Amino acid sequence: MRIAVDAMGGDHAPDEIVKGCVKAAKEFKEVTLVLYGNEQKIREVLKESYDNIEIVHAEEVIKSDDDPVKSIRRKKESSMVKAAYSVKNKENHALFSAGNTGALLAAGTLIIGRMKGIDRPGLLATFPSLSTEREVFNMIDVGANADSKPLNINQYATLGSYYSKKVQGIAQPTVGLLNNGTEENKGNELSKAAYAMLKENQAINFIGNVEARDLLNGVADVVVTDGFTGNAVLKTIEGTALSLMSVIKGTIMENGIKAKVGGLLLKDSLKEVKDLLDYSKYGGAVLFGLKAPVIKTHGSATAEPVYHTIKQIKGMLETKLLEELIHHFEGEEQK
Amino acid sequence: MRIAVDAMGGDHAPDEIVKGCVKAAKEFKEVTLVLYGNEQKIREVLKESYDNIEIVHAEEVIKSDDDPVKSIRRKKESSMVKAAYSVKNKENHALFSAGNTGALLAAGTLIIGRMKGIDRPGLLATFPSLSTEREVFNMIDVGANADSKPLNINQYATLGSYYSKKVQGIAQPTVGLLNNGTEENKGNELSKAAYAMLKENQAINFIGNVEARDLLNGVADVVVTDGFTGNAVLKTIEGTALSLMSVIKGTIMENGIKAKVGGLLLKDSLKEVKDLLDYSKYGGAVLFGLKAPVIKTHGSATAEPVYHTIKQIKGMLETKLLEELIHHFEGEEQK
Numbered sequence: 001m002r003i004a005v006d007a008m009g010g011d012h013a014p015d016e017i018v019k020g021c022v023k024a025a026k027e028f029k030e031v032t033l034v035l036y037g038n039e040q041k042i043r044e045v046l047k048e049s050y051d052n053i054e055i056v057h058a059e060e061v062i063k064s065d066d067d068p069v070k071s072i073r074r075k076k077e078s079s080m081v082k083a084a085y086s087v088k089n090k091e092n093h094a095l096f097s098a099g100n101t102g103a104l105l106a107a108g109t110l111i112i113g114r115m116k117g118i119d120r121p122g123l124l125a126t127f128p129s130l131s132t133e134r135e136v137f138n139m140i141d142v143g144a145n146a147d148s149k150p151l152n153i154n155q156y157a158t159l160g161s162y163y164s165k166k167v168q169g170i171a172q173p174t175v176g177l178l179n180n181g182t183e184e185n186k187g188n189e190l191s192k193a194a195y196a197m198l199k200e201n202q203a204i205n206f207i208g209n210v211e212a213r214d215l216l217n218g219v220a221d222v223v224v225t226d227g228f229t230g231n232a233v234l235k236t237i238e239g240t241a242l243s244l245m246s247v248i249k250g251t252i253m254e255n256g257i258k259a260k261v262g263g264l265l266l267k268d269s270l271k272e273v274k275d276l277l278d279y280s281k282y283g284g285a286v287l288f289g290l291k292a293p294v295i296k297t298h299g300s301a302t303a304e305p306v307y308h309t310i311k312q313i314k315g316m317l318e319t320k321l322l323e324e325l326i327h328h329f330e331g332e333e334q335k
Numbered sequence: 336m337r338i339a340v341d342a343m344g345g346d347h348a349p350d351e352i353v354k355g356c357v358k359a360a361k362e363f364k365e366v367t368l369v370l371y372g373n374e375q376k377i378r379e380v381l382k383e384s385y386d387n388i389e390i391v392h393a394e395e396v397i398k399s400d401d402d403p404v405k406s407i408r409r410k411k412e413s414s415m416v417k418a419a420y421s422v423k424n425k426e427n428h429a430l431f432s433a434g435n436t437g438a439l440l441a442a443g444t445l446i447i448g449r450m451k452g453i454d455r456p457g458l459l460a461t462f463p464s465l466s467t468e469r470e471v472f473n474m475i476d477v478g479a480n481a482d483s484k485p486l487n488i489n490q491y492a493t494l495g496s497y498y499s500k501k502v503q504g505i506a507q508p509t510v511g512l513l514n515n516g517t518e519e520n521k522g523n524e525l526s527k528a529a530y531a532m533l534k535e536n537q538a539i540n541f542i543g544n545v546e547a548r549d550l551l552n553g554v555a556d557v558v559v560t561d562g563f564t565g566n567a568v569l570k571t572i573e574g575t576a577l578s579l580m581s582v583i584k585g586t587i588m589e590n591g592i593k594a595k596v597g598g599l600l601l602k603d604s605l606k607e608v609k610d611l612l613d614y615s616k617y618g619g620a621v622l623f624g625l626k627a628p629v630i631k632t633h634g635s636a637t638a639e640p641v642y643h644t645i646k647q648i649k650g651m652l653e654t655k656l657l658e659e660l661i662h663h664f665e666g667e668e669q670k
Contacts, residue, residue, distance in 0.1 A: 130578050146515060146523035180481055180566045188481035188563045212570035216578040225567075228523045231515040232564050233571050235547035240575040243465050243551040244608070248583075251604035262600025269586035269594045273579070 001030055001317050003310065004083040004092035007037035008061040009099020010299050014038065017098060018045040020306025025052050031314055034092055036079040037061075058082045064299060068102030072110060080104065084111040087292045094293035094313045096284070098301045105144055108287045108294040115322070117329025120145045121289035122156040122227065123296070124163060125234060126282035129218030136282060137218055138164055139178075141227035142234045144287060148226035150193035153177070154201055159288045159325065160222035161204045166319040167312070168221075176210030176220035178229060184208065190226060198224070203328065212236075241277050245270075280305035283312025293322060336365055336652050338645065339418035339427035342372035343396045344434020346634050349373065352433060353380040355641020360387050366649055369427055371414040372396075393417045399634060403437030407445060415439065419446040422627045429628040429648045431619070433636045440479055443622045443629040450657070452664025455480045456624035457491040457562065458631070459498060460569060461617035464553030471617060472553055473499055474513075476562035477569045479622060483561035485528035488512070489536055494623045494660065495557035496539045501654040502647070503556075511545030511555035513564060519543065525561060533559070538663065547571075576612050580605075615640035618647025628657060 005021055007014040014037050021033045032052045035042055039057040046053065060078035062071045075081055080099055084107040086092045095112065097104050109121060122141035129137045140156040141148055148156075157175045164173035177195055179187045184195065186209055198206045210219045212233055225233070248270070252263035263270075284297035284305070293316045297309045316322070340356060342349040349372050356368045367387045370377055374392040381388070393414035397406045410416055415434055419442040421427045430447065432439050444456060457476035464472045475491040476483060483491075492510045499508035512530055514522045519530065521544055533541045545554045547568055560568070583605070587598035598605075619632035619640070628651045632644045651657070 130582055143515060146526075178567065180478060180563060191481075191563070212567045213574035213577075215571070216574055228515060228526070229564050229567050232513065232547045232560075232568050236550070236568050236571040237575050239548035239551055240572050241579060242548075244576060244579050244612075247465055247608050248604070251607045252601065255604045255607070258600050259604045262597045262604070265593050265597025266587065266601060269583065269590045269597070272586045272590070273582050277579075 001314065002032045002034060002092040003094045003096055003313055004086045005033055005035050006080045006083045006095070006097035006099055007035040007042055008058070008079040009097040010297070010301055012300070012302060013098065014042050015045050016302045017306055018042055019303035020301075021053060021310065022046065022050070023303060023307045024310035025050050028310070028314055031310065033310065034083075034086065036083040036086075056082060056086070062100050062103045064100050066100060066103060068100065068106045069110075071100070071103050072106045080107055081111070084108070087294075088112050093317055094295065096295050096297075096309060096313060098297045098299055098306070101143070101296055104294065104296050105287060108290045112290050112292055112294060115289050115291055115326055115329060117332055118155055118159075118289035120148070120152050121287050122148075122152065122159065123230075124156075124160060124286040124288045125279070127216070127237065127279050128277060130216050131218030134170075134218045134221060136168065137215065137221055137223060139215070139223045139225065139230055139234065140288060141225065141230050142285060143227050143231035145227040146231075147228070148190070150190060150197050153190075153194040153224050153226060154197040155289065156224045157198055157201055157206070157222065158203045158328070160224060162321060162325050162328070163286065163288070164221045166321040166324065167315050170221050172205050173221035174207045175204045175222045175224060176207050178212060178223050178225035178233070179209035180211070182209045182211060194224070245274065281308050284309040286316070291322070291326075293317065336649065337367045337369060337427040338429045338431055338648055339421045340368055340370050341415045341418045341430070341432035341434055342370040342377055343393070343414040344432040344439075345632070345636055347637060348433065349377050350380050351637045352641055353377055354638035355636075356388060356645065357381065357385070358638060358642045359645035360385050363645070363649055366645065368645065369418075369421065371418040371421075391417065391421070397435050397438045399435050401435055401438060403435065403441045404445075406435070406438050407441045415442055416446070419443070422629075423447050428652055429630070431630050431632075431644060431648060433619075433632045433634055433641070436478070436631055439629065439631050440622060443625045447625050447627055447629060450624050450626055450661055450664060452667055453490055453494075453624035455483070455487050456622050457483075457487065457494065458565075459491075459495060459621040459623045460614070462551070462572065462614050463612060465551050466553030469505075469553045469556060471503065472550065472556055472558060474550070474558045474560065474565055474569065475623060476560065476565050477620060478562050478566035480562040481566075482563070483525070485525060485532050488525075488529040488559050488561060489532040490624065491559045492533055492536055492541070492557065493538045493663065495559060497656060497660050497663070498621065498623070499556045501656040501659065502650050505556050507540050508556035509542045510539045510557045510559060511542050513547060513558050513560035513568070514544035515546070517544045517546060529559070580609065616643050619644040621651070626657070628652065
């Protein structure tokens with residue numbers, strides 16, 4: 001199993017990327033990590049050599065504010081583009097980056113290419129579910145495709161179901177359509193048309209509309225939506241959780257000694273809450289619907305999230321998730 | 336100032352509606368509340384008589400699962416429809432309900448009617464801002480119009496600006512467009528087209544795109560978006576805050592005596608956080624763009640939110656917000 005790593009992407013690259021890779025390489029001997037980037041800088045962090053870490057020097061870097069499509073076309077010597085070509089050429093089996101999201105989407109689509117039967121790839125993210133029934137849920141599309149069509153949403157549902165089955169081991173994952181009410185007739189034109197297609201999709205266990213209010217309560221294993229709404233919901237969850245935790249901290253500091261002691265006594269509980277909300281332990285966001293796994297972690301990712309993402313990619317490769325999906329969509333084409 | 340109240344709408348009607356009205360009537364002598372609903376049931380809660388509370392008997396009730404448009408057309412003797420006609424006929428100046436949202440939207444649009452220059456009304460909700468710079472922000476549309484057009488979003492911006500100026504006293508309210516990135520070229524087709532119109536809107540102080548992650552940090556006084564995305568964001572804020580508070584409570588209960596004592600010591604702080612998040616104190620959601628104020632509170636509203644909503648409506652009437660808006664849009668028409 002060979003994973004191409006864009007060692008130069010992200011706010012803390014290459015340091016935290018390399019550190020996360022070292023942790024993963026030590027634990028997963030069956031995985032070879034191929035680090036693309038400035039060799040000297042990578043070696044400074046790497047210090048010693050590992051049997052399952054290789055370095056491929058790349059002269060250029062795609063920056064976070066570079067134009068996605070232009071940078072992919074022009075920066076041929078960048079770590080991300082070279083890593084993407086290695087996956088296209090089957091030297092490596094998956095692509096990992098914490099860099100420019102738009103550029104990674106472009107590299108995935110333009111260099112590695114779409115899976116047969118998929119019109120547009122979608123971005124899948126895994127979140128904690130706070131219900132006792134399920135530990136996590138997946139939402140797709142959280143931002144690959146701002147103008148999704150009903151057909152795209154229906155394909156996301158199939159992709160998400162396979163992900164939940166193979167990576168999370170859910171036998172019959174439930175799929176809900178994010179909508180502005182739970183009744184069948186609810187929604188905008190897009191979600192109504194998507195509903196009609198999802199109802200007929202034999203590859204999924206569709207449970208109808210779900211509301212954003214119930215997401216964290218674990219209303220479904222897979223939640224599908226267009227990339228604009230999904231992006232807004234993802235960022236609202238992040239923003240609300242962060243704001244709330246900082247307000248709690250603020251009131252503890254301002255409410256005198258009693259509150260401070262209370263805060264100290266509650267330290268473990270609040271840490272538990274923070275851990276529960278930390279969805280980086282489920283890995284990065286999957287750019288789903290391409291010929292190989294392409295995974296994006298948060299630009300601010302440190303070694304720990306990088307490690308979790310390598311673990312996630314290993315899971316995707318081991319379970320032959322993409323091979324099964326390719327087989328599934330080939331069957332659909334022949335119908 | 337006469338406000339028509341649908342005393343039968345909401346989960347706790349008429350009891351909590353009437354109790355909230357009594358509190359408001361005692362405090363605001365200049366406001367007359369006209370309660371539409373089952374007279375006997377209302378009198379049971381009202382107990383004594385007040386100079387500024389009137390009752391108009393209504394035989395029927397529109398239920399939360401009734402079809403909006405059908406129920407408005409068929410249930411002519413319902414509390415909501417009778418109250419709406421009283422506003423149309425200028426017997427009363429504003430309409431208030433905690434009942435079926437869709438039916439209230441239909442009653443507002445079909446009975447009271449749109450303001451000249453407004454193509455579709457939008458639903459405006461006020462949220463707490465956790466920044467030091469501003470106390471609240473307003474988002475419009477949070478769900479009146481699932482398929483908003485760029486033109487609608489541009490009108491929401493003008494409506495929201497006037498609301499922020501008149502009701503919240505902000506001299507130059509900033510307006511942000513909810514989008515999937517802050518750069519000007521970001522977005523889906525709808526938000527890109529809306530951006531172009533907002534940039535040219537002379538009636539507002541447009542600051543560009545804002546992201547959902549920054550909403551609670553008070554990134555703008557007014558945030559505009561289509562009704563589908565706005566509804567998803569509203570419900571995500573609600574759901575995330577509720578889930579988080581319940582997880583914190585859960586970990587306090589499960590982490591032994593130390594955590595329990597901590598929880599007790601932190602009671603005031605956690606109450607402060609809860610109060611901060613309780614946006615019912617800013618009143619209900621305004622169905623904005625109609626000839627008179629039409630306000631919807633949460634179906635689960637108790638007396639306190641009902642009271643706050645009456646206070647909010649009083650503010651809208653006193654400041655002659657709608658008169659100014661009507662004047663503004665008439666000027667736009669003549670251009």
